Amino acid sequence: MATATLTAPATRDEGLIQELGYDDHFHEHHHGDKYQSNFISHYIFSMDHKMIAKQFLITGMIWAIIGGLMSLVFRMQLGFPEESIAWLKPVLGKWIAVSSDGVGSLTQDFYYALVTMHGTILVFFVLTAGLSGTFSNLLIPLMIGARDMASPLLNMLSYWFFFISGMIMFSSLFLSTGPFAGGWVAYPPLSALPQAMDGSGAGMTLWTISLVMFVVSVLLGGINYITTVLNLRTKGMSMWRLPLPIWAFFVTAILGLLSFPVLVSAFFLMMLDRGIGTSFYLSEIFIGGQALDHVGGSPILYQHLFWFLGHPEVYIIILPAMGIVSEVLSVHARKPIFGYKAMVFSILAIGFLSFIVWAHHMFMSGVNPFISNFFVVFTLIIAVPSAVKVFNWIATLYGGNIRFNPASLFGIGFVSMFISGGLTGIWLGNSTLDIQLHDTYFVVAHFHIVMGVAAFFGMYAGVYHWFPKMYGRFMNETLGKFHFWGTLIGAYCVFWPMHYIGMAGVPRRYYSFDAFDAFSHFAELNKFITIAAIITFGFQLLFVLNFFYSIWKGRKLTTPNPYNANTLEWTTPIETGHGNWPGKLPTVQRWAYDYGKDGREFISQVEPVSEDESPAH
Amino acid sequence: METTIKTEMEVATRRNKVHPKKMALWVALVSLAMMFTALTSAYIVRRSAGNWLEFSIPTIFYWNTLVIVASSLTLHAALGAFKREAEGAYKTLISASFGLGIAFVVMQYAGWQQLAAEGVPLTINPSGDFVYAISGLHALHVIGGIAALAVALVMAFIRKLRRTPARQLRLELTVTYWHFIGALWIYLILFLSLQR
Numbered sequence: 173m174a175t176a177t178l179t180a181p182a183t184r185d186e187g188l189i190q191e192l193g194y195d196d197h198f199h200e201h202h203h204g205d206k207y208q209s210n211f212i213s214h215y216i217f218s219m220d221h222k223m224i225a226k227q228f229l230i231t232g233m234i235w236a237i238i239g240g241l242m243s244l245v246f247r248m249q250l251g252f253p254e255e256s257i258a259w260l261k262p263v264l265g266k267w268i269a270v271s272s273d274g275v276g277s278l279t280q281d282f283y284y285a286l287v288t289m290h291g292t293i294l295v296f297f298v299l300t301a302g303l304s305g306t307f308s309n310l311l312i313p314l315m316i317g318a319r320d321m322a323s324p325l326l327n328m329l330s331y332w333f334f335f336i337s338g339m340i341m342f343s344s345l346f347l348s349t350g351p352f353a354g355g356w357v358a359y360p361p362l363s364a365l366p367q368a369m370d371g372s373g374a375g376m377t378l379w380t381i382s383l384v385m386f387v388v389s390v391l392l393g394g395i396n397y398i399t400t401v402l403n404l405r406t407k408g409m410s411m412w413r414l415p416l417p418i419w420a421f422f423v424t425a426i427l428g429l430l431s432f433p434v435l436v437s438a439f440f441l442m443m444l445d446r447g448i449g450t451s452f453y454l455s456e457i458f459i460g461g462q463a464l465d466h467v468g469g470s471p472i473l474y475q476h477l478f479w480f481l482g483h484p485e486v487y488i489i490i491l492p493a494m495g496i497v498s499e500v501l502s503v504h505a506r507k508p509i510f511g512y513k514a515m516v517f518s519i520l521a522i523g524f525l526s527f528i529v530w531a532h533h534m535f536m537s538g539v540n541p542f543i544s545n546f547f548v549v550f551t552l553i554i555a556v557p558s559a560v561k562v563f564n565w566i567a568t569l570y571g572g573n574i575r576f577n578p579a580s581l582f583g584i585g586f587v588s589m590f591i592s593g594g595l596t597g598i599w600l601g602n603s604t605l606d607i608q609l610h611d612t613y614f615v616v617a618h619f620h621i622v623m624g625v626a627a628f629f630g631m632y633a634g635v636y637h638w639f640p641k642m643y644g645r646f647m648n649e650t651l652g653k654f655h656f657w658g659t660l661i662g663a664y665c666v667f668w669p670m671h672y673i674g675m676a677g678v679p680r681r682y683y684s685f686d687a688f689d690a691f692s693h694f695a696e697l698n699k700f701i702t703i704a705a706i707i708t709f710g711f712q713l714l715f716v717l718n719f720f721y722s723i724w725k726g727r728k729l730t731t732p733n734p735y736n737a738n739t740l741e742w743t744t745p746i747e748t749g750h751g752n753w754p755g756k757l758p759t760v761q762r763w764a765y766d767y768g769k770d771g772r773e774f775i776s777q778v779e780p781v782s783e784d785e786s787p788a789h
Numbered sequence: 790m791e792t793t794i795k796t797e798m799e800v801a802t803r804r805n806k807v808h809p810k811k812m813a814l815w816v817a818l819v820s821l822a823m824m825f826t827a828l829t830s831a832y833i834v835r836r837s838a839g840n841w842l843e844f845s846i847p848t849i850f851y852w853n854t855l856v857i858v859a860s861s862l863t864l865h866a867a868l869g870a871f872k873r874e875a876e877g878a879y880k881t882l883i884s885a886s887f888g889l890g891i892a893f894v895v896m897q898y899a900g901w902q903q904l905a906a907e908g909v910p911l912t913i914n915p916s917g918d919f920v921y922a923i924s925g926l927h928a929l930h931v932i933g934g935i936a937a938l939a940v941a942l943v944m945a946f947i948r949k950l951r952r953t954p955a956r957q958l959r960l961e962l963t964v965t966y967w968h969f970i971g972a973l974w975i976y977l978i979l980f981l982s983l984q985r
Contacts, residue, residue: 322809391820399813429816433824441831441922448911450918452835468840468915473831480827 183732185743185758188778193756194407198319217332219324220750224331225310226642229635231331232302233716235338239293240709246286249278251702253684267350281370283683284353288371289345291356292379296386297341299489299627301334304428305389307492307634308397308421310642314741315415317406317758319751322399330392337385344378352379355681357478360453360471364445367459376446380439387432394425394432401425406740408760412516413777415739415764416509419516420495423523424488430527431484438477445469475537479530486623487526490590491519493630494561497583499764500633501565503737504580505572506773508765511564518557525554535603536610544603551601558594562587578652579637585660586629592664593622596671611681614674617667625663632659632715639719640734644746645726651718655711662708669697736774739764743778762788814962818969821930825973828926829980832919836984842914844907846982849900850924853893854978857931860889861971864938868964871957876950886967887942890935897928923977930970937963 181187218224245264248257258276261268267282278286309327313320321327344351353371354362358379366373401414401422414422441452445466453474454466502509509515531539531547565587574580596618599605609615632655639647674680678691685691685698733742740760744752758778766775770786781788807815835841867882901921904910909917941963944956 322813326813391817395813395816395820398816399809403807403809403812429820430823433820434827437824437827437831440926441828444918444922450912450915450922452831452915452918452922465912470835470838473835476834477827477831 183743185733185776185778188776188780189743189753189756189758192759192761192778192780193753194759195756196319198751198753198755198757217328219320219328221309221313221321221324221327222642222748224327225306227331228301228305228309228334229642231335231338232298232306233719235293235297236302236712237716238342239290239298240712242286242290242293244706244709245278246283246290247702247705249283249683251699253277253686280683281353282350284355284369284681285350285371285375287681288353288355289341289351292341292352292383294624295356295485295489296383297334297338299624299631300390300428300485301386303627303631304421304424304488304492305331305334305393306631307417307496307638308393308425310638311417311741312397312400312421313404314641314744314748314752315418315739315764316401316404316409317740317753317760318400318404319753319757321396322404323396326392327396330389330396333385333389333392337382337389340378340382340385344375344382347374347378349373349375351375357475357482358442359478360442360445360469360474361457364442364453364471364474365457365459365464366446380443384436384439387436390428390432394428397421397425398429406757406760412513413760413763416498416512416515416519417492417495419519420491420498423519424491427484427488427491427523427526431481431488434477435481438474438481441477442474472534472537472539475534476530479533480527482533483530484523484526486619487522489623489627490630491522493586493627493633494519496630496634496637497565497586498561498568499739500579500583500637501568501587502765502767503637503735504575504577504583505569506575506767507568507572508767508769509564510567511560512763512765514560515564518560521557522554525550525557529554532601532603532606535606541603548601548603552598555594555598555601558590562591562594577636577649578647578656579633581653581656582629582633582636585656586626586633588660589621589626589629589663593618593620593626597622608677609674611679612674613670613678613680616680617670617674620670621663621667625659625667629659632656635719637735638741639722639726640729641741641744641748643723643726644729645722646729646734647722647726648718651714655715655718658711658714659708662704662711665704666701666708669701673697733776738766738774738776740777743776808958810958810962811965814965818966821969822973825923825927825977828919828923829977829984832923832980832984835915835919840914842909842916843985844904844909844917845985846920846978847900847903847907849896849903850978850981853896853900854975856889856893856896857971857974860886860893861968863889864964864967868960871950871960872952874950874952879950880945883938883942883945887935887938890931890938890967894928894931894935897924897931900924920981923981927970927974927977930973934963934967934970937966 181190213219215223218227245257245260248255254275256275257278258268258270258274261270261276264278264282267279268276269279270276309321312318341351349370351371352358352363352375353369354376358376362368362372363376366376401418405414441450444450445453449465451466451469453471454464454469455471456467457464498509498515529547529551531543532551535544535547569584596614600609600615600618636647636652639645673694676691676694678685678694685694729746732744732746735742740758743758745754760777761780762775762777764777767773769775863882864886867879867886870878870882901924904917904920909920911918911921941960
């Protein structure tokens with residue numbers, strides 16, 4: 173690689189980096205090879221941020237399939253309670269109860285276990301690790317012009333803690349008493365009393381250990397992301413020149429760092445309640461007619477601690493998606509992002525507000541209604557920065573020369589989902605309306621659209637967009653478009669009807685509605701939702717197929733910058749080795765969004781501002 | 790591998806005042822602080838709910854505050870000795886810090902026993918349980934710091950003292966962490982004695 177400076181630059185960007193780049197004498201050391209010398213250090217215990225990103229992504233995909241399949245199983249039970257699912261017995265074994273007339277149905281205990289696991293897996297393993305783990309790792313060093321993360325070792329550990337966490341959670345599925353079944357929020361007393369239900373024993377213990385490992389992973393990752401963004405930006409890359417995804421990942425990491433330790437504290441007290449008989453969360457309780465020793469604890473205390481993490485957590489999920497979409501929309505609309513600084517300030521505002529709204533999850537938990545007012549006000553204020561972002565995305569698209577490829581379509585789909593789900597958030601944020609709507613399918617519809625589907629759309633936009641950077645090949649565009657339309661229509665078919673069911677007061681988490689006359693006429697709608705869910709899941713398999721096919725057989729990338737984008741990751745060679753840039757580090761001359769300036773379609777961040785150029789944005 | 794990372798670090802440091810590893814430690818300390826903020830907030834919330842046993846903090850805890858402050862001072866002096874390459878002083882001071890660290894944990898244990906003897910054993914009332922939980926979690930972090938000190942101690946006796954940037958960085962990171970858990974204890978003891 174030392175010869176790289178002697179050969180003629182293959183691209184204009186490469187020439188600019190050779191001429192103006194920052195020489196950190198990287199090529200004088202024996203690098204690269206040691207990182208990628210053998211199979212184990214290259215693919216498994218890799219310290220290269222790009223490989224770690226792929227590890228996060230593929231692990232996240234596996235978890236998404238597991239978590240998605242779980243939802244299909246309990247959706248089948250909800251949609252078709254009379255149909256026999258005895259054919260699932262080879263997989264689920266004793267969790268399928270076969271009645272005397274041969275009809276197999278899901279046992280009630282396992283229904284709750286599946287709902288719990290679906291929530292835990294999707295929120296933490298897929299949409300936290302799979303989304304921010306993947307793209308923070310891939311993009312932070314590439315977009316800020318760094319060789320790697322501040323600490324590649326901690327970065328590797330971050331992935332392996334996530335892996336161990338996943339393995340522990342996975343093993344809990346095979347316990348004879350089943351995995352934890354008290355809901356992904358793990359409220360006491362179900363979580364704090366080992367004898368409360370089957371899953372509360374060993375299942376809950378493994379669940380807690382798994383999540384503590386997960387928190388370690390998030391913190392190691394987050395410490396790295398923050399340090400890297402603050403310390404390792406290349407010359408000229410001021411904070412105000414950072415591409416928006418980096419701002420989003422940076423704020424996400426800060427949110428994680430401030431909120432996840434609180435979850436650990438909550439778990440710590442819970443462990444003491446479970447293990448040595450303290451009463452932080454447990455008040456006077458009878459189980460099976462037997463009075464327990466616990467006196468004077470408060471389950472609400474756990475809810476406060478949990479949601480102090482739990483609410484920032486939903487922004488930990490959605491902010492990276494917002495950042496990714498901002499970049500993807502700008503690149504494919506061939507226009508500068510509208511209101512760059514407003515975008516940054518709204519990310520910061522959302523991050524700040526996310527810490528003072530947690531009790532809106534607890535309006536009906538017996539929280540003082542006057543305190544609720546405070547939380548209502550701040551919750552509704554979050555609509556302001558969110559609306560600023562939505563307005564800016566639409567303004568970015570307006571009048572753009574949009575390329576409709578899977579990445580930009582998913583970006584646009586994200587905006588649609590975020591609007592649909594965000595509007596219902598304004599309803600739910602009112603404590604009075606919440607009296608009717610809390611714990612109904614309305615809530616299920618709201619959060620699935622706004623942070624589940626929307627975050628998935630952001631993730632898909634990112635995967636389609638940066639797949640060439642990851643694997644040097646493109647994903648199949650036609651399949652991608654099928655995937656998009658199937659997912660968009662499918663997701664609305666699944667979650668839109670839930671609003672109506674929810675407004676009618678149908679409670680979430682119930683195993684069956686047969687016993688309630690008021691809800692029985694929703695049976696057909698429930699069937700529709702289940703069928704839509706199965707079809708939508710099928711479209712996701714199309715994506716998985718496309719992903720793995722394209723890794724080996726996709727159309728090859730022929731130029732380093734296929735989208736004519738401005739950001740630094742496209743100035744690296746197609747086969748990006750360890751250290752990212754073979755010679756000098758690029759220096760940054762301008763912000764990331766000079767599209768369509770002075771009649772030029774795009775101007776890379778490494779290109780100096782010329783004298784006759786019109787003033788900066 | 791090690792050399793590559795270090796080179797990148799040093800390159801980065803030339804342009805930035807704070808070393809990335811120090812920055813990473815500071816960020817991590819913020820997150821640790823959040824953990825204890827959560828516990829003390831939970832304490833306030835739970836206390837206001839009533840059914841709260843009133844008792845006074847064991848006196849050993851106050852004396853122990855002096856121990857951890859003393860250990861911070863000796864460790865800081867050890868860093869000074871390291872920078873002057875005063876090997877004898879360095880060995881003495883690092884041993885003293887290590888000894889004081891161990892003494893702190895032992896005395897915390899004695900403090901718990903005193904608390905139990907005064908009629909507030911575990912699981913009697915959340916007010917006592919909070920004291921055990923908060924000081925226990927803090928003690929775990931002190932033990933983590935002692936592990937780092939143990940490495941410094943062993944290195945002090947098996948390697949000749951030379952002031953290299955890598956070794957100085959390692960010592961500075963240890964010192965920062967140790968000061969942090971000392972300051973954390975001062976916050977906790979003030980909190981526990983004022984929130985009665």
